[in-house]
Amino acid sequence: MSKAKYIGVFGRRNSGKSSLINVITGQEVAIVSNTPGTTTDPVKKRMEIPGLGPVVLVDTAGIDDKGKLGDQRVTKTKQVISQIDMALLLFTNNEIGKFEKDLINNFKKEEIPFIIIHNQSDIIPLDSGVALELGEKFKTDIVEFSCSLLDEQEQEEIISFLISLMIKSLEESSYTKRGLFDGLLSKGDVVILVCPIDGEAPEGRLILPQVNAIRELLDRDVIAVVLQPANLENYLYTNKDNVALVVTDSQVFDLVDKVVPATIPLTGFSVLLARSKGSFQKYLKGTPYIDSLEEGHRVLILESCSHHSSCEDIGRVKIPALLAKRTGKKILWDIVAGLDPLPTDLSKYKLVIQCGGCMITNRQLAARLKGAIKAGIPVTNYGMTLAWCMGIYERATEMFVSNNH
Ligand SMILES: Nc1nc2c(ncn2[C@@H]2O[C@H](COP(=O)(O)OP(=O)(O)O)[C@@H](O)[C@H]2O)c(=O)[nH]1
Ligand SMILES: [Mg+2]
Incomplete structure (x- = not known):
């Protein structure tokens, strides 16, 4: 299972959060209603977006709830913001007020990429002056959007446009990608991965850090030699001059430490993971x-x-x-x-x-x-x-x- 990106959908009640999630997923997952406050709990919808991979859309219904104490709302908002990789903020009627501004300030403080979406533009279109002003002020895209377009093709087009902006935002966000081997290897290097297949190894497969490491080494045009601890000494005996790095499971570090000459850097999967994450x-x-x-x-x-x-x-x-x-x-x-x-x-x-x-x-x-x-x-x-x-x-x-x- 790969890591899903968490995307928070923010906006006042009835701005169309649930509708937006529905049109993106193409399914009726969130309850859509014109009675304010219908969706009371955050709804998380896991899905696969082509070009973006697995994502979890988080419906933040309730954080504009006037009935709630201010403090509680702030806590809840912070909790949601701490879990997401990106935010979509909906507004309508060309109106951005304190609620939206506070959220934008929080996104900025937490360095969360965000997209501002003017929804229900089929009822009241986005004013071009407002779009220009907000775009400059908040340094982000303002998207004229609608969840209820009659023309299916037009609807699909603006959804793919929105998704392309989401992909761009996530890619530009500094948190998105850090490799296990960043700065450690060059093309053509040989790396030994020591992967014990013992009682703790899962049946019939490798564990995630090992899989990720192999994939990343292939992406980097590095040669991965995957072997069990018992074969390490023999392999090194004939090949040690070509080995740039040895990575081992921590459980057998002791043993590997004794076999790998001091001239070859040695580390553990868990240390690489700690470094990348x-x-x-x-x-x-x-x-x-x-x-x-x-x-x-x-x-x-x-x-x-x-x-x-x-x-x-x-x-x-x-x-x-x-x-x-x-x-x-x-x-x-x-x-x-x-x-x-x-x-x-x-x-x-x-x-x-x-x-x-x-x-x-x-x-x-x-x-x-x-x-x-x-x-x-x-x-x-x-x-x-x-x-x-x-x-x-x-x-x-x-x-x-x-x-x-
Ligand atoms: N005309 C129009 N109606 C919309 C649009 N988006 C949502 N709605 C309607 O607005 C109401 C509130 O939408 P909902 O998604 O429940 O808002 P939420 O409270 O933010 O989750 C519903 O009746 C929706 O059908 C839109 O883009 N255009
Ligand atoms: Mg809703």
């Missing part, structure tokens, strides 16, 4: 705090994909056990699963350990860690913690520290 520089600073943990200190574990039983095992069993063993102290830990809200008071935690985040977007991951980073709490992730506790951290991160990546 999340706050690697913060992880590099935060990980050594593991050794400062004292008896009774509390650690917060963030597990972002609770449906992955192997990750669940790492977060709930392996990491607490490794921390206990490494520190020799009784460390207390709390776990927050999925995208559940974090505890409001983070000050009781001495360290925050985030999972690899293979199932969530970079933006979601950054949002998960923002509070802790702001509060000055050291942060790290599963892979970096495993590497630290197993004593392999230094070698696995060496190339990034010295290169100042």
Whole structure:
């Protein structure tokens, strides 16, 4: 399963959020009604958009709800914004008021790309003066749109136009793509991927970071040699002069470390993943705090994909056990699963350990860690913690520290 892009659909009640989601998906997924407030819960619709891949459209009905306390609305809006990669903001009648301006300010603050859509343009068309003024003011496209065009072909055309703008916005957004091997390799290099097929390997397939690595190496015209730990020594014996990098599963790092000569850089999949996803520089600073943990200190574990039983095992069993063993102290830990809200008071935690985040977007991951980073709490992730506790951290991160990546 690949990571879906989260797209929030914002706008006042009756601006046409549900209708827009329906016309984009081509299905009647959200409840459309002309009674204000019909859709009370955020509706998430997962779909595949050609050229954009898997996306989740988030209907934000309710965040303009006048009946709600202002604070609650602000909290809810922030929560939605922290989860999305892009925003679509609907308005009608050429009117942009405080509600829209506040949202735009929030998008800008969080660096979320956004598109402003003038909906119901079949009733009241977008005024060209207003379009020009808003476009300049907010530095974004203003799209004249309608969800109710009688001409099917015309309707399809403006939907594909909107989708093309969405693709462009997402591509330009800095959070979208960071590779596992950025800055590490050149065309034609040989990389060894050590992938143990043992009791922990899933039946009949590879795990996601391995699959992603192989795909990325192919994209980069790099030669990937995929092998089991037992074959590494033999392979290196004849080929070691041509190997640019060895990447291994953390579980067998010890063994691999002994076999790979010091002249060949060695790292782990989890370290590459930590570097491509999340706050690697913060992880590099935060990980050594593991050794400062004292008896009774509390650690917060963030597990972002609770449906992955192997990750669940790492977060709930392996990491607490490794921390206990490494520190020799009784460390207390709390776990927050999925995208559940974090505890409001983070000050009781001495360290925050985030999972690899293979199932969530970079933006979601950054949002998960923002509070802790702001509060000055050291942060790290599963892979970096495993590497630290197993004593392999230094070698696995060496190339990034010295290169100042
Ligand atoms: N004429 C016209 N009606 C629209 C358009 N978009 C939505 N509507 C209608 O406006 C009403 C509110 O739309 P809805 O999607 O429920 O708005 P929401 O509250 O933002 O989700 C419904 O009766 C829709 O059929 C549009 O582009 N043109
Ligand atoms: Mg609605």
